[in-house]
Amino acid sequence: MEALGAAAALLLALPLLAFALYCCYVRCIHAMYDHIPGAPRESFLFGHLPILWRMLRKQEFVHDLFLQWAEKYGPIVRLNAFHRVSVMILSPEGVKEFLMSPRYPKDRLIYGRIFNLFGERFLGNGLVTVYNHELWHKQRKMMDPAFSRTYLIGLMETFNEKAEELMEKLEEKADGKKEFSMLTMMNRVTMDVIAKVAFGLELNALSDDQTPFPRAVTMILEGMTKARLPFLRYMPWKQKLVKEVKESVRLLRHVGKQCIDQRREAIQNGKEASLDILAQILKGDALEETADDESILDNFITFFVAGHETTANQLSFTVMALAQHPEILERVQAEVDEVLGAKRDIDYEDLGKLTYLSQILKESLRLYPPVPGTVRWLEKECIINDVRIPANTTLVFSTYIMGRMERYFKDPLIFDPDRFSKDAPKPYYCYFPFSLGPRSCIGQVFAQMEAKVVMAKLLQRFEFQLVPGQSFKLLDAGTIRPLDGVMCKLKLRSLAGACQA
Template identity: 65%
Template sequence: MEVLEAIWGLLAVALLAFGLYCCYVKYVHLKYDYIPGAPRASFFFGHLPYFWRKLKNKEVAHDLFIQWAEEHGPILRINYLHKISVVILSPEGVKEYLMLPQYPKDPDIYSMFFNIFGVRFFGNGLISDPNHERWRKQRRIMDPAFSRTYLSGLMGIFNEKAEELMKVLEEKADGETEVDVMSLLRRVTLDIIAKVAFGLELNTLHDYQTPFPRAVDLIAEGMTKIRIPFFQYIPWNRKKVKEIQDSLRLLRRTGEECFERRRKAMLNDEETPLDILTQILKSEAQEGGCDYDSMLDNFVTFFFAGHETTANLLSFTIMELGRQPEIVAKLQAEVDEFVGVRRDINYEDLGSLQYLSQVLKESLRLYPPAPGTVRWTGTENVIEGVKIPANTALNFNTYVMGRMERFFKDPLIFNPDRFGKDQPKPYYCYFPFALGPRSCIGQIFAQMEAKVIMAKLLQRFEFQLVPPQRFKVLESGTLRPFDPVVCRLNLRNPLGF
């Protein structure tokens, strides 16, 4: 009898808690329901079922925002459980919330990447740290190493690693061999960030089965798995979870060894590589030191984000150029004019390749690997005539704004002329590297790297996509081509090299 009474008591408490939670969810709904938005698919899950359906069908969930913006306007309410976020697809809102420092990153969203399955991942690095003062100190230490002036002195490494890729491609350039270009780009960008940033020779272009690149791939998989509820607690997932945890530990252990070796060399006045790590450690000493865990967080951040997004940008660009022969012809003419048959591309050459810059910008408009960012507002505001309450998560999406007719004419057409010198600038509706004080620190690095690789590829090869190639986007943490970008290659001018 006492057991039954205890069970009924627990059930009553659970029902009361459930009822109170329902009331709280309803209270939150009433607080935000005046903001336009699509009808909720579920009282509890709000709009989440729409996104789940998209992801299940391997479609881009962000496309929902384009449809909803056309129906409900540029300010959209998104419900999920007891939480609300507001999607802002307005240049006025982008300017207000991204350009000013008083709006931090949303701590709830970015805390998801503090760790993966209990092992520290991005931690409090530059991408994920919501604390503005702590972030600002890190950024002050890192900024000199990512300046255009400093990176221009590293062009030799960009050329060296890109040239290794060209040699691999030349061996396959017989017009018949099918080459998985996207896979090779992921390898070479990993080699480049390792050498340019930390003086490490990974050699993944020639051997991708070594532990480090394998670890990077597993971590990328982990970023998608953490979005699956209770994934780590399901017994048959334990092996995968352990592999991902071990991979995270390997990256951090490599970072510790790298920092210690370099610090020791600098203390002993030994010759050190002129790379990003050397500059960071010099800046750290001048700024009075930085939290060691945060330094390791940034090591992991640079490795992961520093190769994935650039590889995806290059893959999307080659995918699109595969159906744009007129654009390819213009690009090759530009490269022939300013680079000719020289193997090394100079920093000054990058500024001359204006049409290549336009092509890469247009690729980032249609296919931004990092589609958006999230901010948190502690104050009430009004954007596009809609009141934005205080203590609200705000979503900004360059993928969506880049595909809206409101901002770009014929948005689904690949047209690099949009970014010509005489064209109006797309203010506050185009931000593939974010905007304002928390814009991506690696954007100059990525643009230089992409230009060097693309210029060499256009200089050396003709390429044709191997069908079937679906020109679709896959959402997997970052945005990447749905299909592997597989090409057949021919040398353009074998006598010139």
């Protein structure tokens, strides 16, 4: 009996000893980072996590809290979570140092979280998530031709076609009374665009309310957000959400597999010569003997999800901002009328003449960037802004926070497109809605051409106003989107009839 009692005591003591050692380890980590400014930890072990978890549960916008911390504690801010410490870098010097150089890889722990989603392979080793620089460089070099100026100019026909389909759908609602979500409509048109120009798919999301793709992407993005809560996939009351997210990922990958197989067969039969994203993915597959179908699907999913959600959010935020600033709306509509008149199809050359619209789109991205920031991994100790940052640290960069800081932008909460006029001082490494440096977004020119075509047609055809009573709050749902969906009412402008002629 005494032996059994001693064994039981030992079994009880071992976990307590392990926990005590872990607490000592956490205390040592604190000592390494406590010289870096930051808000008081709410918990010794959990650090700042309880604050963030509460805000996520209440759908409160955590980036505004980080903005408050940046204003209070300075441009280098510490974030604690268990034994890990992340450091927010919110200075132009830091952004230039870490984002402009290939020496600082993406953090494999952070981006590894979206390799799988609740155990279902999601973005895998796609262009956004891959952290190995050599592998990323191969992928990027392979994709570059599909984003060349020549190819993008050739997309104008599709941009016009799909934007025109959106205008037809909006005309059905343009009685000045019907209320609808602009975010929903923008999501559908950008989904149709990316499906056709990137993969040769005709989804018809604008015409078919029952198509499963918009809901699948929405579920996936919700899953990305909810997955931040620890152990959520094991909570019994969350199993319905987990199941729907996994089914949505499987749907996208299944359709992607079908699309890839069909395109491969067409290429083998000599029937396919298009230079789109899918063609470049398959070209890389042929060159890279080690590539497999799962890796090819990773990039299919990456471009499909990232290629429409972010642009839809930007367009919705732009409509929201213009409806709140009638003087800016009037000025940009005058520019659109001057450049386009009653012209139905927009030419590539027209885009360069819509300079004020370009400024508006850039200002929208400053205040409401769909992707708030990016993350890097620091392998060796570094000093930035006179603050020593230890080796093996996650570095967080936020264009959302820097875009709203008084030290970088005068009256930062005011929507002012003239900040981006050709005579205005250029933002110095404090504005990066598409990231910066070698890992900047490959599709940024594509996205802004598409956004400009859609916005120009919308401004040409319609007067719009916001439905009263909206909160205008922001929601972090994998990307930053308007919480209320930008509920609108439309009326036709006098030019609209001529545009249909």
